[in-house]
Amino acid sequence: MTQRAHGSFPRGQDTTIEGSGRNAVDELILVKLHNRFGLFDQDGDGRVTKADYDAIAERLAEAAGQAPDSATARKLRAEYDAGWARMAAELGRGMDAELDEDEFATAWYGVSRETDFGTAVLPVVEAVMTAMDTDGDQHLQAAEFTRWLAAYGVPADAAATAFTRLDRDGDGRISHDELAQAFHEYFTGTDPDLPGNWLYGPLPRYTPSPPHTVPPHTAP
Numbered sequence: 001m002t003q004r005a006h007g008s009f010p011r012g013q014d015t016t017i018e019g020s021g022r023n024a025v026d027e028l029i030l031v032k033l034h035n036r037f038g039l040f041d042q043d044g045d046g047r048v049t050k051a052d053y054d055a056i057a058e059r060l061a062e063a064a065g066q067a068p069d070s071a072t073a074r075k076l077r078a079e080y081d082a083g084w085a086r087m088a089a090e091l092g093r094g095m096d097a098e099l100d101e102d103e104f105a106t107a108w109y110g111v112s113r114e115t116d117f118g119t120a121v122l123p124v125v126e127a128v129m130t131a132m133d134t135d136g137d138q139h140l141q142a143a144e145f146t147r148w149l150a151a152y153g154v155p156a157d158a159a160a161t162a163f164t165r166l167d168r169d170g171d172g173r174i175s176h177d178e179l180a181q182a183f184h185e186y187f188t189g190t191d192p193d194l195p196g197n198w199l200y201g202p203l204p205r206y207t208p209s210p211p212h213t214v215p216p217h218t219a220p
Contacts, residue, residue: 026190031203033105033187039152039200040104047098053084059151064131072131079127086111086120112187121187125180139173149200158201165198 040048040056057080061073087107088097099107111120132140132148140148142163149159166174166182174182185196197203 028190028192028197029109029188030105032197033108034101035200035203036108037101037104039154041101042153047100048104049098050081050084050088050095053080056080056151060128060131060148063147063151064134066131072127075127076131079124083120083124086115090114108187117184117188121183122180125176125183129176129179137173139175140179141173145174152200154201162198162201165195168195 037048040052042052042055054077057073057076058068060076061068061070064072066072066076085095087099087104088095090107090110091097091099091103128148129138129140132144134144135141142160145163145166146156146159149162150156154162163174166178168178168181182196182199185194186199189196
């Protein structure tokens with residue numbers, strides 16, 4: 001398997017998000033969306049499909065020590081199926097869609113802003129917390145968090161740094177609320193100092209520039 005460099009961002013290339021339904025896209029959000037593409041495109045073929053989403057769900061279940069037919073594993077697959085369906089629908093496509101990096105960013109940007117956060121993202125937070133909280137204390141310990149990010153191919157040292165950033169109260173564990181806040185900040189936050197920017201480890205260095213202008217959303 002070819003490992004992509006996480007957080008790669010095509011500097012100097014056109015990063016305009018077409019059809020997003022918004023007039024300005026902050027560059028930091030684009031960096032984070034392109035970074036997330038790399039987490040799913042683990043074979044480095046330049047596209048993400050439902051098979052990539054399925055693979056992540058399977059790796060998460062395995063990392064949590066769950067059998068493929070367990071309720072937890074089935075829940076993970078269901079949430080990632082739903083997430084992929086929203087991504088494809090955002091671009092007017094079916095479940096057999098193949099998204100390149102720019103299309104992936106466009107779809108995620110639209111989903112995260114046009115769908116209620118509680119509907120689009122919180123169910124994934126719940127599924128992840130339930131699966132990875134292997135000791136059942138309603139928190140993610142450092143080892144549990146590291147196993148979660150390992151399923152995305154994030155190295156242990158990067159996961160350790162991320163854990164420190166997301167553990168806002170410094171109690172040595174990440175609560176459900178801390179994880180939910182991190183997800184919200186990752187997908188919507190434009191402040192480079194937000195802890196949630198570290199949800200999947202360090203982001204690439206970038207120099208902020210004025211927001212990109214995008215045309216109004218039009219139906220395909």
